[in-house]
Amino acid sequence: MKPTQSLLMVFLLPVLMIIVPALILGAFALTIAREKALDSYRIQSADLATLVEMANFERRLGNLHESLTQALNESKNNHPSKLDRYSEYSYIDLQLDEMGERIEHLAGSGLIDDLHADNAETLLLSFQEYRRFIDMANEAATLNQNNVGDFMQEAEANFNRFIIFTQRTFEALTERANERHQQTFQALSRSIGTLVWFGLGLVCVLIGGAAFASWRINRRLMIIGDAILDLSTSHQTIPDFDDIQRISQRHSGPLKHIATALLSFRKTEQKRREAERKVHRLAYYDTLTQLPNWRLMKEHLQLSIDTNQQTDTFGALVYLDIDNFKRINDSCGHRAGDCLLQELSERLSALNIDGATLGRVGGDEFVMIVEGLPADLLKAAEKTERLTEQLQHSLGQPYQWGQKEHYLSASIGIALFGDSEHNVDNLFQYASAAANLAKQSAPNGLRFYDPAVQAELEAKTELERDLRLAIERQEFVLVYQTQVDSKGRAIGAEALIRWQHPQQGFISPGTFIPLAEETGLIVPIGQWVLEAACAQLVAWANDTSTDHLVLAVNVSAKQFQQPDFVDTVRGALANSGASAQRLKLELTESTVIGSVDDTIARMHQLKALGISFAMDDFGTGYSSLQYLKRLPLDQIKIDQSFVRDLHQNPDDMAIVQTIIAMGRALGLNVIAEGVETLEHWRYLNDHQCHAYQGYYFCKPLSAVEMVKRSLTPPPMLT
Structure with a gap:
């Protein structure tokens, strides 16, 4: 049997439980009712036959008695022969025998027996007494005795008594037959009623059993149906089943x-x-922080834009860019950076800002979508600013990693939205641009987006395109600023790059160098500077008046950390023929931070070539003295920010004196940049600074003009 057929039998079972027993019960009830009806019919038929026979018997007995009386009277008056008398007597005797048999048959009927137990016996005795006197009268008539009339009178009396008794019996039998008929009908009715009630009871039991079976089957089917629905509904949790x-x-x-x-x-x-x-x-979620990722945040932002348009309120997209996070990865490793990002995301999530959704969209970049801001733009901006203060305060708390505490800050850009002019991509672009401007202004800064931001961003994009073309078109030039000793004599120069834009003219390094660092173009630009500087050293080496000059070249951290940097420098020296002893590489403190051991090893490889090193912008970064004493430096360079206000700021004086003393203690040459007045030179010289660089001696010039300037008599200290 197929499973579907078996399952169909399960559905038909409750029906079969009622129909089959009901059919059997109906057939059984009909059989019993038929038997009862037949019994009733037989009884009624027998009683009716008894009554009919009783009536016929009385009639025939009356005819027979009349015939006997007439025969006996004729015999008395006519004196028939013995043969006639004997024949008549035989006929009468046969009639009486037949009547006797009928009386016995009537006496044996159930109706008479049911009427009274003595009725049948009394009926037989009465008939026998009547027959006895008839026989006696007949015998007396045969013998010609005179007492025939006496016997006939007795027979007549017995006949009358028998007739009266039979009439009474017939009436009683009629009444009893009627009673028996009613009793039989009532018994049949009771039997049918009993069968009906029994059938109804059994049917109720069957219906109850079928209902229970149906309930159980339906319950199981409902369980199965609910299970199928639960499995088919994807948004519900799968039950245990x-x-x-x-x-x-x-x-x-x-x-x-x-x-x-x-x-x-x-x-x-x-x-x-x-x-x-x-x-x-x-x-849709970031695997490290478990926060919504870029894709989910874009969808949520679109929903927020639609909601704000319907409710006539403002929303805000807050873009958080962690400041100098690369420093954490470089100094402590990426594992530490990941742990700090996780803790940072937990802190931001723990703020539970109403109507705010936090997500991570980049390595160290987070966004927060804030909904339900006031409909007034100024009030919305003020509320958003208060929220960002909470973010900055939470982020500013120390982070523990290993045995050290770390501090993080975030540059935040905010883009408000509330009308149909904004779309998702533009808002992310605006907020990111505002965050970049905040980072350029100062760490831990905050900027709101305005149209000027977009204009500045587009200008930056165009500048990046032109910068890439500038490398191909050789639009860069080097200028040189003289470096002098304590007597004002030229001992070298610093090579400074300039960009001669075809349309915009000379572009300051402060404009394009940060962009080059950001885009990675600083590496090919630095390669060009190094090769151009080596070529200039070769030109100076061919002139006795300039062959002693040392040329300093700035090297960016990204350029220095290139795996092939040592080979690149070696190749530039070899290709140009420049002397390594006349090349000085200026490194910033950010170059050293990170893999210190690799940096030191690379510096020693370059030192082996004869190249010297200077620490540029000393005092403005986060260098540790522990690192400083390990680095194979030749010179430290006092940043111009400490020299510019030397005579107005006692703190700058103290810093300058400390740096000079530190350099002398470590056996390092000290050079000060930003020397713009005689007073600057005199003060530095009085505190035994070794070398100087600044506008007081020479502005950045071309190589020819710088040489001319360096050949003039040096200024004198007065």
């Missing part, structure tokens, strides 16, 4: 197969949903 488990264990047949199939499908569906959740998690 305990009832399905019990069905599979306690039952057999199609229900067991269905339950087993559902349990198997549940496992499959659970695995599918788990895989779907993992895919959704990977697609």
Whole structure:
């Protein structure tokens, strides 16, 4: 049998439980009713036959008595022969025998017996007494005796008594037959009623059993149906299916197969949903911080834009860019950076800002979408600013990693939105641009987006395009600023790059160098500077008046950290023929921070070539003295920010004196940049600074003009 046929039998079972027993019960009830009806019919027929026979007997007995009386009277008056008398006597005797048999038959009927037990015996005795006197009268008549009349009188008397008795008996039998008929009808009615009530009771029991069976079957089917619905509804949690488990264990047949199939499908569906959740998690959430990623935040931002347009309120997209996070990865490793990012995301999530959704959209970049801001633009900006203060305060708390505390800050850009002019991509672009401007202004800064931001961003994009073309078109030039000793004599120069833009003219390094650092173009630009500087050293080496000059070249951190940097410098020296002893590389403190051991090893490789090193912008970074004493430096350079206000700021004086003393203690040459007045030179010289660089001696000039300037008599200290 097919499973579908078996399942159909399960559905038909409640119906069969009623129909089959009902048919059997109906047939049984009809059989019993038929038997009862037949019994009643037989009894009624027998009683009716008895009554008919009783009536016929009385009539025939009356005729027979009349015939006997007439025969006896004729015999008395006519004196028939013995043969006639004997024939008549035989006829009468036969009639009496027949009547006697009928009397016995009537006496044996159930109706007479049911009337009274003595009725049959009394009837027989009465007839026998009557017959006895008839026989006696007949015998007396045959013998010609004179007492025939006496016997006939007695026979007549007995006949009358017998007739009266038979009439009374007939009446009683009629009444009894009627009673028996009523009793039989009542018995039949009771039997039918009993059968009906028994049938109804049994049918009720069957209906109850069928209803219970239907309820159980329906309950199991409902359990199975609910299980199928639960499995088909993807947004609901898959239940435990305990009832399905019990069905599979306690039952057999199609229900067991269905339950087993559902349990198997549940496992499959659970695995599918788990895989779907993992895919959704990977697609919409950041794997490190478990925060919504770029894709989910874009969708949420679009929903926020639509909601704000409907409610006539403002929203804000807050863009957080962690300041100098690369320093953490370089100095402590990426594991430390990941842990700090996780702690940072937990702090931001713990703020529980109403109507705010936090997400991570980049390595060290987070965004927060704030909804439900006031409809007034100024009030919305003020509320957003207060929220960002909470963010900055939370981010500014120390982070513990290992045995050290670290501090982080974030540059924040904010883009407000509330009308149909804004779209998702533009808002992210605006907020990111505002964050970049905040970072350029100062760490831990905050900027709101305005149209000027976009203009500045577009200008930056155009500048980047031109910068890439500038490398191909050789639009860069080097200028040189003289470096002098304590007597004002030229001992070298610093090579400074300038960009001669075809349309904009000379562009300051402060404009394009940060962009080159950001885009990675600083590496090919630095390579060009190094090669141009080596070529200039070769030109100076061919002139006795300039062959002693040392040329300092600035090297960016990104350029210095290139794996092939040592080979690049060696190749530039070899290709140009420049002397390594006349080349000085100026490094910033950011170049050293990170993999210190690799930096020191690379510096020693270059020192082996004869190249010298200077620490540029000393005092403005975060260099440790522990690192400083390990670095193979030849010179430290006092930043011009400490020299510019030397005579107005006592703190600058103290810093300058400390740097000079430190350099002398470490055996390092000290050079000060930003020397613009005689007073600057005199003060530095009085405190035994070794070399100087600044506008007082020479502005950045071309190589020819710088040489001319350096050949003039040096200024004198007065």
